[in-house]
Amino acid sequence: MRSDCSLPLGTPAEFLAALPYLLGYHPHDAVALIGLRGHDLEFGACFDLPPPGLGAEVLRAGAAEIAVTIARQEPQAVVIVGYGPPQRITPMTMHLVEALRVVEVRVSDAIRVSDGRWWSYLCSEPRCCPPDGGLCLPPDSVIAARATYLGHVALPSRADLVTQVAAVEGQARQAMVAATERARGRFAGLLTDERAGRRIKQAGRLAVREVEKRYRAGAALTDDDVAWIGVLLVDRATEDYALDRCGADDWRISLWTDVLRRVEPVYVPAPACLLGFTAWRAGLGALARVAVNRALLAEPGHQLARMLDELLDHGISPGTVTRWAPE
Structure with missing residues (x-):
């Protein structure tokens, strides 16, 4: 999805529903970073999770490289979204938060998505970010329908993009x-x-x-x-x-x-x-x-x-x- 696509995104669930259309596919076992300028989604980048079992130093170095790449885009803020189980998403997400802080990129939020629910790492307010996770919107949500109507596609996975x-x-x-x-x-x-x-x-x-x-x-x-x-x-x-x-x-x-x-x-x-x-x-x-x-x-x-x-x-x-x- 191009950054000039106009979709009203008022909640985290709506933001997450639109994200696959920005990336072009539904991520799995990956971390996406979304650059924001004001209230606009300016760009999206998605990285596969590193293999399990890597040490903290390796993860930290990988996060630092990603942060430098993101900083070159000069976003006003970034949202990190990890797709997968906490034991794999949490370490990488926290390293990314720190690496982006080092290069002076503000992290607006860091979210984990798994099994139809989402959790925020940075917001502990129960009214907007419940501790047991918020529900993701269904595949046939208004956001998905609107994005499709505007001509944008979210393939099932990156593998489908390769097949394309x-x-x-x-x-x-x-x-x-x-x-x-x-x-x-x-x-x-x-x-x-x-x-x-x-x-x-x-x-x-x-x-x-x-x-x-x-x-x-x-x-x-x-x-x-x-x-x-x-x-x-x-x-x-x-x-x-x-x-x-x-x-x-x-x-x-x-x-x-x-x-x-x-x-x-x-x-x-x-x-x-x-x-x-x-x-x-x-x-x-x-x-x-x-x-x-x-x-x-x-x-x-x-x-x-x-x-x-x-x-x-x-x-x-x-x-x-x-x-x-x-x-």
């Missing part, structure tokens, strides 16, 4: 294998003389504009369309051209998700980066992370993927980058 960008299989994959062979033959036809570079650049720009035009109009891409743009995006100039055109539009996220899922493995990095960059600009950090991870898995040394990975690791806000200009 996974490669197609079966007959769809077989069709893409054939289409990619045709695209490679078409690309070879551009390499006939010293003007090949210019032809590739022209073909790449034309293909980027064409797939954008189709998706903006709500039309589907054929296998040949996907294979052709996938092959052309290997050219750095074409990748840069597509990147420079990336906005935070929903249709762009759908476009690059579709291309990423359908291209052959060797062509994954570029569309994965384009999806990651578009999702980041749209405030969809979790989607950006899984897309960039796919790029790095396919090609660990891919320059743009490594730059985006560093950007996400450092918690850089889209608002701080006015124009992307990779070297």
Whole structure:
């Protein structure tokens, strides 16, 4: 969910009901940190819990790294929400509270959620934070319905988010294998003389504009369309051209998700980066992370993927980058 999505959140239960839509999925065994500016939810970050049995020093060091990342976003305050049993959530949450205090980030509240109830670590007022826990809102709450109506999605888990960008299989994959062979033959036809570079650049720009035009109009891409743009995006100039055109539009996220899922493995990095960059600009950090991870898995040394990975690791806000200009 983007930070500009307007939902009335008057209670902790309503806040918790909206949180999965900010993150894009329902967290499990994780700790989420929500940045606040005034009464607005400005950003959300979610981290898997470390393995059980780690010592306090390891947890403290991990919390310190997270706190530095959060501080770079310059929130006015942060709410910590841990999802899981107290024996795992409490130590990490308390280390995060202390680490955020060290970097001068105010913690508005720290909450644990488990089995349909929530507990506050920082508020002991029974009227708002009962000691036996407050009830979470049901999945079909007004908040959930409102978020869904506004076009936002909360997948069941992070694994489902990963599946959302996974490669197609079966007959769809077989069709893409054939289409990619045709695209490679078409690309070879551009390499006939010293003007090949210019032809590739022209073909790449034309293909980027064409797939954008189709998706903006709500039309589907054929296998040949996907294979052709996938092959052309290997050219750095074409990748840069597509990147420079990336906005935070929903249709762009759908476009690059579709291309990423359908291209052959060797062509994954570029569309994965384009999806990651578009999702980041749209405030969809979790989607950006899984897309960039796919790029790095396919090609660990891919320059743009490594730059985006560093950007996400450092918690850089889209608002701080006015124009992307990779070297």
